[in-house]
Amino acid sequence: MYDVIIVGAGPAGASAALFTAKAGKKTLVLDNDQSMTKAAWVENHYGVPEIEGPELLQTGKEQAQKFGAEMVKTQVNTVKNEKDQRVIVETDDGSYEAKHVIMTTGGNTKLAETSGIKTAEGKEPRIKTIIDTDDAGKTSVQGVWAAGTVAGVSVHTIITAGDGAKVAINVLTELNGERYVDHDVLKSK
DSSP, X not given: OEEEEEEOOSHHHHHHHHHHHHTTOOEEEEEOSOOGGGGOEESOBTTBSOEEHHHHHHHHHHHHHHTTOEEEEOOEEEEEEETTTEEEEEETTEEEEEEEEEEOOTTOOHHHHHTTOOEEEOOSTXXXXXXXXXXXXXXXXXXXXXXXXXXXXXXXXXXXXXXXXXXXXXXXXXXXXXXXXXXXXXXOO
């Protein structure tokens, strides 16, 4: 069983995976390779002068993998809570179990809807429906969280990446039983 499964490897998903894997949690990222960032040209992402969307996506995945996140390319079909103890994720290639799942499916709420997760009206242009979450990123299903555009934040990569990190910190806090903080310090020369 995984500590955390992340559905989607766009900026929100890869950012969440980076934090959970770096924190030593067994992390699996399930991705169908449909991120809207694949078609982006990005000049407004802090720390990066300019970058093509596919390169940004690859860099994010590599960062998460550096700390042990596993990546599987597959289509996720349903997410369900099993007796408030674990979350089962059904894919085209089989099922996976985790203590927590973070959904980062961009502008697509189909998975949430087929899984019985409460949705709401979107506020971003062209985003009609989002997953209804509280401020921490929790959805209506215990153990299932949402981050990024699907959770109602702006479609900009820097914002969705930050939201993925925020929700990951909240998941880590719940897993550890105390507020999780990750601050590396510069090594002396």
